[in-house]
Amino acid sequence: MLKKLLSLLGMLALAAPALAVESIHPGGFPTPVGPTAVEISWLYNIIFVIIAVISVVVVVPILYILWKYRRDKVSKPATFSHSLVLELIWTIVPALICVVIAVLSYRAMIMIRTMPEDAMNVEVVAYQFGWDFYYPDVSQGDKHVSVPEPTGDDPEVSLPGAPRQTKTLIVPVGKPIVLHVTAQDVIHAFFVPHLGTKIDAIPGRINYAWFTATEPGDWLGQCAELCGQAHGEMFFRVKAVPQAEFDAYLAEQVKAAGIDPSAGTSPTIVTGAEGISGTVVMADPSASMVQKVAGSVSTTASPSPTVQ
CATH class of the missing domain: 1.10.287.90 (Helix Hairpins)
Known part of the structure; x- marks a missing residue:
């Protein structure tokens, strides 16, 4: 026995x-x-x-x-x-x-x-109790290309009598994405289990992470840091689409932001973060929302990634 x-x-x-x-x-x-x-x-x-x-x-x-x-x-x-x-x-x-x-x-x-080279930048601003996403590579000055507000309820996170909406970050399949993450109020955390991405969003500081969606898909993300009464409702989505579909989507958002695509600036390599390597290129660093948000909370912004 x-x-x-x-x-x-x-x-x-x-x-x-x-x-x-x-x-x-x-x-x-x-x-x-x-x-x-x-x-x-x-x-x-x-x-x-x-x-x-x-x-x-x-x-x-x-x-x-x-x-x-x-x-x-x-x-x-x-x-x-x-x-x-x-x-x-x-x-x-x-x-x-x-x-x-x-x-x-x-x-x-x-x-x-290690931040990958030739990556696309996405800025993430967390707040109680939601998310803002920006595409700084195509933003200019005070004109920011951002993810629009959701128009419908998300059945995966909605409850009977309590509909919920989730903002969706759209990215191209196969393209490395470098996240620049900060927060407006308290500490939050950007977390997408399927993509293996989790990084704290801290007021007055910019943290960096990256991922590459190797196949089309739609994945639920959420805040992974207890941040207040509605912490459990702080969802978002990351959707990976083919490059052509993403280009069409981004062109719509650029137009909605009132940006003239022909008036772009020269790419600038952002350098300086201790312990992080990789080439991070931004078309217009002055258009960075996370720099503005972090700077409004603390006068000392966190350093940016170094060039590998």
């Missing part, structure tokens, strides 16, 4: 990583879309396997010892001395495991924190 129980526990522990990989519900990560999401999901699954194996190696022998040497089977407890070999094993092996996890985590961190 005990052998069957231990065998079942072992199989469940070894099967758990596979269940986590396939899961698309709260038991695991949603299907990753894009390189950052794939990297995070891969790292999570590797660490999960390591933890599962360690759990089996540690828990199964403990259960066996508890059963085999229970009081009614042993009249006199055995006495053991120390073992140099065992002490070396349980010191060196955990240290090596920690080194492996540290190396893999550092590799993922560098990948996530």
Whole structure:
């Protein structure tokens, strides 16, 4: 009976990583879309396997010892001395495991924190309890190209008698997107699980993150930092569309903003952020909404990404 129980526990522990990989519900990560999401999901699954194996190696022998040497089977407890070999094993092996996890985590961190070249910039301004999104690459001075207000209810987040609307950030498929994120009032967090993107929105500071939507889709995002009474209703969407469809959409927003496309400015490389590398190009830095919002909260704006 005990052998069957231990065998079942072992199989469940070894099967758990596979269940986590396939899961698309709260038991695991949603299907990753894009390189950052794939990297995070891969790292999570590797660490999960390591933890599962360690759990089996540690828990199964403990259960066996508890059963085999229970009081009614042993009249006199055995006495053991120390073992140099065992002490070396349980010191060196955990240290090596920690080194492996540290190396893999550092590799993922560098990948996530390095801004890709030739990316499109999107500015994100969070506030209680909503989001504003801007396209600074095509904005000029005080004329900002932004995501329009939603016109219909979102059935995924609406409740009976409590309709909700979500603003939708539209991006092109296959194009790296660099997010410039700040907040007007309290700390918020931009979070889209499918894209593997989560970054704090902090008043007086500009934080950076990036993602690439490698396939068309429409994904729900939300604030992931407790920010007030309506925090749980602070949803938004990210929708990835083909480049031609995005170009047509952006042209409409440029026209709505009253911008003359022929009066563009020369691209400018923004530099200066510690710990972030990558080329970030903005057509008109003076049109940056996050710089204005962050500057209105704090006189010291956060530095921008450095050139790789």
